[in-house]
Amino acid sequence: MSTRVYSAAMTGVTPRPVSVEVHLGKTNSKFGLVGLPDTAVREARYRVRAAMASSGYEMPRSEVTVNLAPADLPKAGSAFDLPIALGVLIADGKVSIKHPGVVAVGELALDGRVRSCRGVLAATLVADRQGLPCIVPREMASEAALVPAVDLYAVDGLAEAVSALEGRAAPSPSRTPKAPALSSPDMADVRGQEFARRGLEVAAAGRHHLLMSGPPGMGKTMLAKRLPGILPRFTGTEEMEVACVWASANRRRPIMVRPFRAPHHTASMAGLLGGGSGIPTPGDLSLAHHGVLFLDELGEFPAHLIDALRQPLEEGSVTITRRGVSVTFPCRALVVAATNPCPCGWSNDTVRQCRCSPSSVERYRRRLSGPLLDRFDVRVFLGRVETGEMTGSPGEPSDAVRKRVERAREIQARRGGLNGDLSPAALDALEWSANAKRVLAGNIDRGNLTGRGYDRVRRVARTLADLAESERVENVHVLEALSYRTGV
Numbered sequence: 001m002s003t004r005v006y007s008a009a010m011t012g013v014t015p016r017p018v019s020v021e022v023h024l025g026k027t028n029s030k031f032g033l034v035g036l037p038d039t040a041v042r043e044a045r046y047r048v049r050a051a052m053a054s055s056g057y058e059m060p061r062s063e064v065t066v067n068l069a070p071a072d073l074p075k076a077g078s079a080f081d082l083p084i085a086l087g088v089l090i091a092d093g094k095v096s097i098k099h100p101g102v103v104a105v106g107e108l109a110l111d112g113r114v115r116s117c118r119g120v121l122a123a124t125l126v127a128d129r130q131g132l133p134c135i136v137p138r139e140m141a142s143e144a145a146l147v148p149a150v151d152l153y154a155v156d157g158l159a160e161a162v163s164a165l166e167g168r169a170a171p172s173p174s175r176t177p178k179a180p181a182l183s184s185p186d187m188a189d190v191r192g193q194e195f196a197r198r199g200l201e202v203a204a205a206g207r208h209h210l211l212m213s214g215p216p217g218m219g220k221t222m223l224a225k226r227l228p229g230i231l232p233r234f235t236g237t238e239e240m241e242v243a244c245v246w247a248s249a250n251r252r253r254p255i256m257v258r259p260f261r262a263p264h265h266t267a268s269m270a271g272l273l274g275g276g277s278g279i280p281t282p283g284d285l286s287l288a289h290h291g292v293l294f295l296d297e298l299g300e301f302p303a304h305l306i307d308a309l310r311q312p313l314e315e316g317s318v319t320i321t322r323r324g325v326s327v328t329f330p331c332r333a334l335v336v337a338a339t340n341p342c343p344c345g346w347s348n349d350t351v352r353q354c355r356c357s358p359s360s361v362e363r364y365r366r367r368l369s370g371p372l373l374d375r376f377d378v379r380v381f382l383g384r385v386e387t388g389e390m391t392g393s394p395g396e397p398s399d400a401v402r403k404r405v406e407r408a409r410e411i412q413a414r415r416g417g418l419n420g421d422l423s424p425a426a427l428d429a430l431e432w433s434a435n436a437k438r439v440l441a442g443n444i445d446r447g448n449l450t451g452r453g454y455d456r457v458r459r460v461a462r463t464l465a466d467l468a469e470s471e472r473v474e475n476v477h478v479l480e481a482l483s484y485r486t487g488v
Contacts, residue, residue, distance in 0.1 A: 003091040006103040006132065007068075007083040008122040009075055011279065012327030013244040015122035017103075017130065018068055020080060022087035025063030033084075035068030038076045047078070047108045048085045055112035055158040060092040074279050074325065077250070079119040082106035082135065085158055086165060098167030103127040104135040112158045116140045118250035121243055124150055133171065135161050141172060143253070146243055184229030184257060185222075188397040192389030193219050199380040199484060201401055204230050205408040206419035206463030208456075209313070209335040209375060211298070214382030215352070216345045220338035223382075224294045227336060228258040229398040231291070232406045238290045241330060245289050248329070249281045259291030261333075265300040273308060273318050280320040280327050285312060288333035298337040299367045306372055309335070313375065316421075337376070339368065350384050377420065377456045378484040408466040419463045427458045435475035436461070443482060457481045 007018045031045040049059050066084055068075050083104040089095040105123040106114040116139040124147040127134035133151035136144045141154035153164035154172040163169040190197060196212060200223055203210040212220040234242070246253035253259075261284040263272055270276055274283035285293055295301060312318040316332045341347040342361045347354040356364070373379070412418050416426075440457065443449050449457060458473075460481035465473045 005083040005087040008126040010122040015125040017126045020083040021067040022091040023065045027063045030063040032065045036074045050110040051108035051112045078107035079105045079117040081108040106137045121247040188394040192385035196380045199378045205405045208377035211376040211379045218382040224336045230401040231258045261288040262294040274320045282329045285331045286329035293333040295337040298339040411466045431472045436478045439478045
């Protein structure tokens with residue numbers, strides 16, 4: 001006898017249905033599992049056998065063959081334990097399924113409990129697409145509830161999953177209570193640095209990449225960590241996209257907060273862009289999708305690693321190929337980088353004297369190539385904070401800044417997208433004052449702007465106009481945008 005239960009696998013950020021086919025033969029005490037399983041999947045036969053015995057079910061006294069179709073799709077992880085066990089019970093006639101089909105996912109403990117695993121969101125999306133109920137571990141119910149249209153059964157053990165299969169249990173609530181959102185550090189903690197605070201607001205409003213330079217201890221990292229707190233709240237689409245990326249990496253997504261990733265400068269190419277053996281997993285760049293990627297001590301990152309970021313940042317996606325499997329991950333992250341002006345860090349400081357030789361300063365600054373700097377729309381220098389500012393009242397809180405950012409993004413949404421993504425043709429179609437055009441033309445004539453720099457200044461100027469709720473880009477907006485090109 002043969003039967004079929006559905007599960008799912010995540011290929012990149014795309015959920016793929018997996019048919020768990022179970023056939024019972026005539027010979028005794030054999031358990032075969034095919035369909036490109038990895039080690040964790042192959043070991044499912046031991047977990048399934050023990051979990052069934054602990055739950056009061058006897059393993060069939062015949063050959064069990066399990067096929068995970070499609071056979072050419074690599075299968076990884078322990079998520080197939082539960083659908084394999086249910087398929088075996090159905091094929092052996094011990095369970096009568098009420099539904100026309102079911103999608104199940106979960107790792108089985110030896111005592112029959114259903115543990116959390118990767119692939120829960122993929123299974124829920126597959127169930128929604130096929131119009132089937134879905135059985136998931138109770139620990140992962142909040143992630144599965146992102147797809148509210150599915151009849152969801154959150155279970156603690158194999159016996160409870162069998163009850164759901166036979167229709168003896170009611171579906172779980174379509175929406176489980178959400179955990180409280182994680183709080184981000186507040187901008188009010190930042191004293192002084194008005195120019196840098198303004199640059200941070202502009203970067204958040206238009207999703208412009210930001211580079212901060214300055215001596216140690218001036219607030220570069222402090223500002224970067226507060227950037228997620230001034231970004232708008234997730235939309236439903238953005239939340240689902242981020243959840244899929246984090247599910248592909250088998251990580252718990254940040255709760256209601258834009259992701260913030262800060263890889264160390266010793267990170268590998270796979271750690272930053274994605275990769276790994278078998279099915280590729282996303283790197284920090286994709287995990288920061290719709291959030292912030294912070295590159296502290298930018299000058300310490302290897303040149304090849306920084307250069308590898310250029311194309312993905314321009315296209316908003318990165319494609320990774322491993323062992324014939326090619327996947328594409330989204331990576332529309334806001335990149336924020338911080339660097340010191342010299343090896344000792346005190347160049348241009350008003351109090352401490354730089355100890356570096358001119359040649360070492362020049363070598364240090366050459367690490368940041370012109371093409372790399374040209375990709376940062378906003379560049380600011382953080383100098384020493386005066387005593388009155390340091391001991392004075394707190395700065396403007398994040399809530400007030402976020403409201404302005406949200407208003408600016410609403411204006412951009414009506415135009416069709418964020419200013420950081422505007423094409424040259426879209427920039428040409430915007431309304432510019434005559435003075436604004438003259439200022440731009442003058443900077444091109446003096447060689448201050450490359451072709452890419454020209455477009456980036458125009459994007460930042462449009463964001464400044466949106467923050468001011470101005471229909472037209474004025475020369476004051478262009479002048480401020482140009483001031484962000486000389487900060488490093």
